[in-house]
Amino acid sequence: MAQRQSIVTGQQSGVEPGSSSNTGKTVASINAGILSVVVFFLLFAFVGGCVSLRQRGEITAREKILAVVDGEPITEEDLKYSLQITHRREDLSSAGSLSMSEYVQKLIDDMLMIEEARRMGMEQDPQVQQAVKAYILRESVVKLYDEEISRKVSISDKDIPGYYKKNYERFSLGIIEVSSKEEAGNIAGQLKKGADFSDLARKYSTHRSGKNGVDVVLTRRSMSPYIGEAIAGLSPGELSDILKIRDKYYIVKLVSRKEAPDEELKNVRKEIEKVVRKQKEKKRADEYLEYLRERAAIKVNKELLSAISQDKGDEEASDWSKDKRAVAEVNGSVLTAGEFAAIARPYKGKAKENILNSWIDRKVVDHEALSRHYETAPDLKKKIERYEDQLLKQAFTNKVIIPKIKISDKSLKDYYMKHREDFAEPVRFRVEQITVKTMNEARELLSNLQDGTDFSWLAMKKSIDSAGPKGGEVGWLTMQEFPGPVREIVAALKTGEISPVFKVGSFYRIIRLQGKLKGEIGRFEEVRDAVYKACFKEQFNDLRDKFVAQLKAKARIKVYDKAVKSLEERLRK
Incomplete structure (x- = not known):
């Protein structure tokens, strides 16, 4: 999302304004809102629209070709992937009502824009290249986690029942909650002299159970860790010491404890499996991270680190931001004092060593993930190509189409008068x-x-x-x-x-x-933003269609209608 917005922002100056109107509205006021409209519209086109899926790699025998554009195939897998992106779901049942022929044409349009973007050298755009590198890193880290963590964790037959027995054991507790240590001490003294716990709970406790003198039934996993620790060594009938939890003081009585009933395990088995897996993956991840750190070449300038102040004023912060000295280095990746100061600024209450260790952890993982060159594997290579295609389509939109959009106050009013019913x-x-x-x-x-x-x-x-x-x-x-x-x-x-x-x-x-x-038509001043978006969208669509028509006139396009119809019939079943 951030990448998308940065590309849009970079093209803002390319939009050509129109002239001012008699209302006194300046061109600047017209253009002031264009960024939000561009972002809104492009997000719709980029995420909700048809995603181009050019495949530069080899097409497998199983992939059915639906169309070919200048020698580049559009396959059934391309279209299915695009539908999944559009519909944000794994199944394609909702796509059955779509016209596959129209959708294939959209993919053709996308491919033409992407190929034109390549011809114009947009692959070399620093923002595109940076976004692709970031995507490769992100996907590589995901694959590393899958290989070294997820696949190396298993759940045994004993894990789930063991967790269930321990964490679903039921405790019946009496709880007295008061606001001061003195009051808690007074109650504890009365209990030692033999006073009835329920009577004192009804008299003094602010806990919801105290007024009725009713015991609270909790499982170990549902109770506060402080209470769990306090009752761990108690036998039924015994009392805890005074506990302070936040701004309250507690005395807890263990009334009874019962084993988790075997017959209820089946109801929570799936939930327990997720929890146990998460715990095991966390343990494995910590061990693997320690292993990576031991193998990495890590250097830390402790003297420079200690000199960097997190409670600095604006002037000192500005000085640190220019400091290029290395605070830390991991396998050749350097973190300068200025970069560290920027990272640490939002975390004033956090120890600098912890902030630095988080950066080191991230870097050792990044280096290991990239060193495995997952991007050369066919599946990730295809995903990278698809992602790059999306970026190129967006870059083409930003650099070729949007700069030609011209919106003035007069054009907005003309659009409003022509489409008044749309703003009712x-x-x-x-x-x-x-x-x-x-x-x-x-x-x-x-x-x-x-x-x-x-x-x-x-x-x-x-x-x-x-x-x-x-x-x-x-x-x-x-x-x-x-x-x-x-x-x-x-x-x-x-x-x-x-x-x-x-x-x-x-x-x-x-x-x-x-x-x-019948709905009343809104006055121009009231619906101005909506008029702007609609006018922008109309111009955008017209310009895009003209560009695509020009590209189609020069392209060699072949659509395999039988294959498209066959896919459409299968999706409708």
């Missing part, structure tokens, strides 16, 4: 409804309504929803506020008409449209 408030509908449990009952009520029975009276008598007591009155709603299945029914009704019976969830409903209000 939503149409509102006033409805009454009757909801019942069965289709037969609903049909009988509909027959009564058609015979002239008053809708409101019938709703008060028969409807089981919250609107029933109000005569079925729901009030004024926009179309988006109606449940999905109801929208088409409401849209088809005229004022005064009654709907047929329809099902909503497990109930049956009838509605009557009482009235309809």
Whole structure:
């Protein structure tokens, strides 16, 4: 996300403004909002739109080719990957309603823009290269973790029952909670003299259980670590010492303890497996990190580190930011005093040694991950190519399309006047409804309504929803506020008409449209931001389509319609 925004910001100055209008609005005021619109629109296009998936590597025999653009194939796997990115899900069931032919055309458009970006040398853009390097590092670290941590951790048959027995053991506790050490000491003295714990809890305790004198039942994993430690050596009936937890003081009585019931293990097995795996991975990760540190060439300038102040003023901070001396070095990677000062600035309460150790830990992991050259493996190589394609498509958009967008105050007002209806408030509908449990009952009520029975009276008598007591009155709603299945029914009704019976969830409903209000058109000043976004989007789409049309005119494109149709049919099943 940060990378995406930095690229957009870098192209801001390329947008050509229009002239000022008679309203006194300056060009600067028009352009002041363009960055937010660019970011908003590009995020939509970059994430929600069609992601180009050019494959420069070899195509396997199993990959079905859907189209070829200037010798570069678009495969079925490319399209499926793009759909997964667009739909943000693993399954493609929601893609069944899409036109695969149209989607393939979008992929072709993307590929043409990406190839043009390459022809223009955008692969050499420092921001693109930096983003690719960061992506390779990130994915390499993920693979290293998988190889050295995840795959080397296993859950034995004894791990889950063992964790369950220990952490799901049930403790019945009496708890007295007070606000001062003196009060807690006074209560402890009374308990030593034989006073009843429950009586004192009811009299003094501010804990929710104390007023009723009721014991609290907790498992070991659900209780405070302080309480768990305090009762660890107690036998039933014994009392803890006075405990201070935050600003409260506690005395705890162990009433009883029971083993975790075997029959309930199956209900929490999956949850326990996740917890145990996480614990084992943490232990393995700590061991592996120590191993990497032992093998690494690490140098620390302790004298310079101690000289860097975290509580420095602006002037001293500025001096440190220019300091190029090395505070630490890991396998040739240097951390300067200025860089360390910048890293440490947000962590004034944290020890400098801990901050530096975090940097060293990260560097030894990064070096090990990169040294394994995971990026040469076919699967990661393909992912890198796909990611680079996304960056190039965005770079092309920023450097070629956006600089040609021209928005002036006059163009905004012209757009508003031409599309006034687009900036109207939503149409509102006033409805009454009757909801019942069965289709037969609903049909009988509909027959009564058609015979002239008053809708409101019938709703008060028969409807089981919250609107029933109000005569079925729901009030004024926009179309988006109606449940999905109801929208088409409401849209088809005229004022005064009654709907047929329809099902909503497990109930049956009838509605009557009482009235309809057309939304008022917002004044230009009120909807200016929305007009700006719409105007920007229109210009962007027009310019992109023109560029793509020019590129298509020069390209050699072949679409394999049978393969596309076959994929479309399979996705719809």
